[in-house]
Amino acid sequence: MLDIVRPLLALQEHTLAALSQLSAPAQQLLRLGLTTAFEQGVFAAAESALGEQTGALHITRQSSPALARLVRKGKLDAALVALPLNTEGLHLHPLSYQEPLIAALPASWPEAATADLALSALNHRPLFWFRRERNPDFFDYTRRIFDRAGYSPAYVEEPAEHDVLLARIARGEGMILLPASFSAIQRQGVVFCSLRDASQQLPLRLGVVTMPANEGLRERVIAALEKSLP
Incomplete structure (x- = not known):
């Protein structure tokens, strides 16, 4: 008798467990x-x-x-x-x-050793940046900030891949402005520099x-x- 009942009890437990899962609220x-x-x-x-x-x-x-x-x-x-x-x-x-923007510069540039760097000190340096059509609102926002700071960069199109961008900066081809959190990513030949009054003038x-x-x-x-x- 027990040999007959045990499979039935096991089936009943399995069925009840399945029904319990169905009745539980879905994630x-x-x-x-x-x-x-x-x-x-x-x-x-x-x-x-x-x-x-x-x-x-x-x-x-x-x-x-x-x-x-x-x-x-x-x-x-x-x-x-x-x-x-x-x-x-x-x-x-x-x-x-929010985060202030910082400058990622080639270590070979003399400006990389400057504390409290002003944007206007980088006027003669190429800036890796995105095309305006990718994000017009943000592009125009940064242009207004650059104008107020007396900063007139020579724009170079930004590479899509972050590792390629940092490699080109390390080779001395240009610089970029990034949120401060990116300084956690270390790359030989690249120095992250804080900018003067960035928390007020350059917040992201x-x-x-x-x-x-x-x-x-x-x-x-x-x-x-x-x-x-x-």
Whole structure:
């Protein structure tokens, strides 16, 4: 008799376990975009916090304009983007987090040994930078800052790959302005220099974009980010 009952009991336990899983609330996938304008280690704690909150987190890392397009198309639920940015059709919530820009210079340049470097001291040096059509709002924002600082760089198109960019800087081909968090990435032949009054004149700010209707999701994401960002 027991030989007959045991398989039936095992089947019953398996069935109950399966039904329990079906009745449990499904994990809500959060599709989150992270801008590559900041060094990605900045977002580590935020990724962990949002992963615990949602139980299912999918990360996309791209440029801020590309992330904004993906949110508009419904392919992302939310994205952390560098500001300023064209956010037409989206809800933008600026976050308190920001970083000053610093200069990444070839170690062979004499300016690399200068403390509290002024932008105007680099007027004769080539600057790796992006084309205006890639992000008009941010390009124009930096141009206004450059004008106020008396800085007139000779623009050179920025390589798409970060390692290629740093290699060209190390060879003395030019410089770039980056958020301060990128100084964590060391490269032989490249020196990261702070800029005079950069926290006031050259801040790179962070914001969250979502579709306007996603109010509940937006509030949850913003609350987690404000607690977990540095």
